[in-house]
Amino acid sequence: MTWLITGGAGFIGAHVVRAMVEDGRAVVVLDDLSTGDRERLPAEVPLVVGSTLDRPLLDRVLTDHGITGVLHIAAKKQVGESVEQPLRYYHENVEGLRVVLAAAADAGLRRFLLSSSAAVYGMPDVDTVTESTPCAPMSPYGETKLVGEWLVRAAGRAHGMGTVSLRYFNVAGAATPELGDPGIFNLVPMVFERLSAGKPPLVFGADYPTPDGTCVRDYIHVADIATAHVAAVRRLEADPDGTELVLNIGRGEGVSVREMLDVIGRVTGLDASGEIVARRPGDPARVVASAELIAKELGWTAEHDLEDMITSAWAGWQLRHP
Template identity: 50%
Template sequence: MSWIVTGGAGYIGSHVVRALADAGLSPVIVDNLSSGVASFAPEGVPFVQGSILDRDLMEKTLREHAAEGVIHVAGFKYAGVSVQRPLHTYAQNVDGTRIVLEAMQAAGVANIVFSSSAAVFGTPDVSLVVEDTEKRPASPYGESKLIGEWLLRDQAAATAESDKPLRHTSLRYFNVVGSADPTVYDVSPHNLFPIVFEKLIAGETPRINGDDYDTEDGTNVRDYVHVGDIAAAHVAAAQRLAAGQSIEPAYNLGSGDGLSVRQIMDAMARVTGIDFTPEIGPRRPGDPDRIVATGELAARDLDWKMRYTVDEMVRTGWEARLRASA
């Protein structure tokens, strides 16, 4: 029995693959390498290069590898770009999830862990987000992830009386950082850590977008969670589903207190040894002061915890990025 990891050659997906392999759960990668990196796939793990939009390929892969379940990480993950490319975003994230579910039903596979996003909440009116906080996504990306959660919910209801009822959970998180393997690093041009790393490597000064927020140091506060912890939570969810244990429809993988952008910048200077004073730019429209999620439910069921300090988050990400350019 195996677990199919869609997007398993990506930054997050390849960490999930490694964690599954370490837990003895026999991962199989499906990735079209649109944003994944072939070298991120661990040696010895079966790799199916192709799109989740290819229903026949998905069903064939599920059958040939006797899949016990799917960890669905693949998707178009750029919230800002999704505003300019809504049709592409919906095709990848909504159609893709629907096709994965269709293939699962045809192949008799009934367990799925969905890699959702805290973007489903949009800009909440509360500073500490819980699972039932109102969902008001502010981008096609956030909307597509929320629709993905609805698809799982509705398919579970539709198959509840069948011999293979769908069992599922969705994991929501904000900013994933760091590295749990020195050969894997965040390649996104839109995330804070790689943006700062590239600036420092180029000898340029990183920028903070606004320092007049209603927070302790004036910069906005977010959850920053280590990719190794995110991967471990996906594995724990898969194990819980496979064991037939009760599971919530969704979990927030949050820190409970968050970090400010200035705290991240200070850690960057400490860890890299590059002394810099960040430039201060204007606020980005729509950026709230503080959004942080509690991880209490996930701690109860998925052994969720923050195992890395901010300096360790920076160090592991920096070392992996430097190794890539060595």
């Protein structure tokens, strides 16, 4: 079997590609390289440079490479930017997905895996977020991911495709330094950037109803994200007709901002105590995944702890900012 991985040259995509190759699977990558880097890919993996919105290109790729399943990761993913540019996000994330699904359906493919996000939940008032927790996304980005899940489910039912949608929680770390996250949009690289500039990390609010007053999140190593995709691929290969799943990818452990800064300080040897500033609008106090369903359905559990995430992320940061 051969899998097409859209967005496979990006931060998460490249980890998934390598995990798939290490698991003995043939893959082809489609990426427009707007944020991806061809150097992230193993030399033996074919790269097609182009957009998910290009239907003729998709048709050629599916035919020429004998694609039997699609793993769709390509998407715009900056929450703040999505608020400023909702039309662009709906076009890229929803219409791009629709075009890929249409090409897959017309080619008779029976396996489709979507990379989704915990952003679909919004600000849930629960201790642990399960897949049945009501979804109320708070940004156009989160909306596009929820709509994408609906679209995948509907297309799967209509066209006989087995489908899996994976909802990532807070991704961190790197499998190797050269695969580290080049963006500065998440907590860990934001802290690294401040520390490297000799400035204290910013803590957005310390008066939340949590044990230490700072926000609590579920952090997951990107290498674990990759192995969860491989587990989903195995399920789709073994039983496409009986598969229609939406699953969280998390550790089921909450980590506060203060706790994260403590680990970062220990790993880097720098003062990461932080500076308290005003809350950011829309930040929920606590978002922690239940990882029970993915363990039951796919036999998958996370292997890396918080220190693994920070140590590997710091090595990648130092490689890019010597």
